[in-house]
Amino acid sequence: MPQFAANLSMMYPEHRFLDRFEAAAKDGFKAVEFLFPYAYPMADLKARLELNGLQQVLFNCPPGDWEKGERGIACLPGREADFRNSMASAIDYALALACPRIHVMAGLIAAGVDRASVQPSYLANLQYAAAEAAKAGLDVLIEPINSRTIPGFFLNHQDHAHEIIRLVGAPNVKVQMDLYHCQIVEGDVAMKIRQYLPTGQVGHFQIAGVPERFEPDVGELNYAYLCQVIDDVSQACGWQGWIGCEYHPRLGAHPGGTSAGLGWLEKCRRPAK
Numbered sequence: 033m034p035q036f037a038a039n040l041s042m043m044y045p046e047h048r049f050l051d052r053f054e055a056a057a058k059d060g061f062k063a064v065e066f067l068f069p070y071a072y073p074m075a076d077l078k079a080r081l082e083l084n085g086l087q088q089v090l091f092n093c094p095p096g097d098w099e100k101g102e103r104g105i106a107c108l109p110g111r112e113a114d115f116r117n118s119m120a121s122a123i124d125y126a127l128a129l130a131c132p133r134i135h136v137m138a139g140l141i142a143a144g145v146d147r148a149s150v151q152p153s154y155l156a157n158l159q160y161a162a163a164e165a166a167k168a169g170l171d172v173l174i175e176p177i178n179s180r181t182i183p184g185f186f187l188n189h190q191d192h193a194h195e196i197i198r199l200v201g202a203p204n205v206k207v208q209m210d211l212y213h214c215q216i217v218e219g220d221v222a223m224k225i226r227q228y229l230p231t232g233q234v235g236h237f238q239i240a241g242v243p244e245r246f247e248p249d250v251g252e253l254n255y256a257y258l259c260q261v262i263d264d265v266s267q268a269c270g271w272q273g274w275i276g277c278e279y280h281p282r283l284g285a286h287p288g289g290t291s292a293g294l295g296w297l298e299k300c301r302r303p304a305k
Contacts (some may be wrong), residue, residue: 034259036061039278046289050080057084057227059291065090065276074128088131089274090236095137097297103136107154107186115157124170135173135208136161138186152304155199162202173235177206178216188217190224197233199228201220215242215253228267240279247279259300
């Protein structure tokens, strides 16, 4: 049966961030993820996890200057020192929160810059990140993101992400397979799950309705079917990861808040055979 983690950066916006842990636990979630923990003391986040019986399964490495538009610095030549400092912060938080995975955002390619010219910097930073994370028993994740949501993002396609994994050559670097981004960029989602999940190179899934990024039962993807595919392939290959629910609740359509829009969840938790 698939395991689902509530994304607290997007879900439960009707609550203050630190109150979202309790809201997710009341809805039956056993795990959470979010974008960034760094605005909150480690002890406060740890206390919310423990109080609500939740497992932290994913968060992002510091992305650079988010307010100025940076979306990761791993592929940016000349930012190696900043990247190493960001990994140190991420590992500290991961250990404090018992979080086994850190997502390293690749970053943006400047206008007129060839993608191949920055890939060596990306690979070198990922190799560094992998080595440091391995010392702490952690995985490093990379995520292909569609260029409509983040124009200019370095990594867009599943095959490129898996090529990067092979070039880095570290067993603790894996792909964060976001099916929302995958559908927008390339489609054929079920077949890509069947292709990549058995390789051992997928560390985490994320889901949202396409194209608006609402609840998974809104839009063009049949997530009950896709979760069945994940479940079937997982049973065959032994994958035991999490599916992160990274979507914006339609609060206008659900006066009861995020919880009122969770009708999709039971169908996806128990895929029809």
